[in-house]
Amino acid sequence: MSQLLPEGLNGVVHGRGAIVPLEPVPAEKIDYGHPRQGQLDLGTVGGAEAGLWELRDGAVIDTEVDEVFVVISGGATIKLLDEGRSIDVKTGDVMRLTAGTRTRWIVKDHVRKFYLAAE
DSSP states (O other): OOOSSOTTSOOOOOTTTSOOOOEEOOGGGEEEEEEEEEEEEEEEETTEEEEEEEEEEEEEEEEOOSEEEEEEEEEEEEEETTTTEEEEEETTOEEEEOTTOEEEEEEEEEEEEEEEEEO
């Protein structure tokens, strides 16, 4: 897959307007609803993957990789299952998730984030 922001070149992707193709979430990851998700790979920065990720309409269970993200539209409640706490994120929020963290993402409408994640 070609990178939208290849290393060594200056460029721009309009994160809020970029088309992120959405697909149904695999059944084993669905907590409830009919969630759809998608990812748009942007390239690498210093060995970390950069991209856009979007989730719509429901709740999913996931095990995270090491990443930092910025919510660029929408919002979600992220339940940190092993810690027994929840965090609400919305546009402009920055969050770090550590590898192996089990989460439940609850999204009423949509959440779109820009992320940097360990490869």
